Amino acid sequence: MKKLLLKMALFSAMGAMILAGLNSFAIRAGNAFKDGAAKVCEYKRNMVRDGRAAPVRGRTIVLFMGNSKILAGPIPDHFDALSGNQTYSYNLALPALPIGPQFFVLKDYLERNPAPQYIITTLSTERGNAPGLFDKYALQGISMPHELAAYARLRKSKPILMNWLFPVRMYKQETLKYGFAMLLDRESIRRARDTDRRTMRAIERDRGYYYIRDKVAFPGGRLPDDFMPQNGMHRKCEQFNPFEDPFTGMFFSLAREQGITVMLVEPPVLEKEFAPCPGMPRQYAAILERYPNVRMARNGWRRKSFPNRFFSDPTHLNREGAQRYTEAIYKEFLEIQKTAK
Secondary structure: OHHHHHHHHHHHHHHHHHHHHHHHHHHHHHHHHOOHHHHHHHHHHHHHHOOOOOOOOOOEEEEEEOOHHHHOOOOHHHHHHHOOOOEEEEEOOOOOOOHHHHHHHHHHHHHHOOOOOEEEEOOOOHHHOOOOHHHHHOOOOOOOOHHHHHHHHHOOOOHHHHHHHOHHHHOHHHHHHHHHHHHHOHHHHHHHHHHHHHHHHHHHHOOOOOOOHHHOOOHHHOOOOOOOOOOOOOEOOOOOOHHHOHHHHHHHHHHHHOOOEEEEOOOEEEOOOEOOOOOOOHHHHHHHHHOOOEEOOOOOOOOEEEOHHHEOOOOOEOHHHHHHHHHHHHHHHHHHHHHHO
C-alpha cells in the first residue's frame, strides 16, 4: 500500500511539473505571438499602473474610455488642440472588453492620480461582447487578485478562472507557433518583438489612441464606397437594461463618489449599417436617471454615422475618421461643460 501511495505521489508530482512547464512555455509563447488586441490591453493596463498616464497640472483632465471603437476613435492631441490646450486628455479604452475591465482601469488610475474632471465613454456592457473574448482579454494586464475574484464572483461565465490557472488552454495556437519558431524560425520571434515595441511606442506617444492597422481590410486604409456590412443594412436601434451587467453600476457609482462628470457618447458606426434611433434608447435614460453626475449632449444619443471612407475596417475608424469623430464629441463636450458649471 505504501509503495502504491508513493507511486501515486510521484506520478502527481511529475504531472504537476509537466503542467507547470507547459504553462510557463505558453506564457512565453503568448508574450511573443498573442494578437495585437491582447498586447494592447496588457500594455495599457501596465501603463496606467506605472503612472505613465499621469495628468498635467492646470488643465482640465479628460479620460476617454470604452472598447476598440474608442481606442481607434478620440485622438487626445486633436481633442486638446480643439480646446486651445485647456484640456489634457488620455485614451484609456481597451479593445475587445466591456465595462468590467474599464471599472478596474479607472480604479487603477484613481489609486495613482487625482480624479479627472471628466470621463467621456460609450456604454459597452458585456451583453454585446462576442463569446470568449472577455475570458481571454480581461486577463491581459489584470490587477491581481481582487479583479480576478470579482470576475469569478459576479459573472455567470467561469472559463476565465481556467484560463488563468492554465494559460496553455488560452494560448494553444501561440504555443504551437512558438515551439515551431524556437526550432526553425527564431527570427520570427525577433520580428514580432520589434513590431510590439513600435506599437507600444505609438500608443504612448499618442496617449492611448491607436490606429488598428492589423485589421485594415483594404488598400489605403479605407473601405470602398460600395462596401456592404455583413450584418446587413439599417439594423434597428438597440434597447436593453444596462444594469444586467453588474459592473455598470460599479463603474458609474465610482465616478459619482469621486465627483467625476461622465459624458456618455455613441460610438462611430457605418452609415449603411444602422438605422437612426427614433428616440433616446432606454439604457441611456436609465443611467441618466440614476446618476446625476452622468450627462449626455442634447442629441448625443443619435447615431455617430460616418461614410465608408472614414473606416479602415467595418468596425474601426481610420486616422481621418478618428479626427472627424474627435471633432464630433468635442462639440458635445462643450455643451456638457456649460451644463456642468
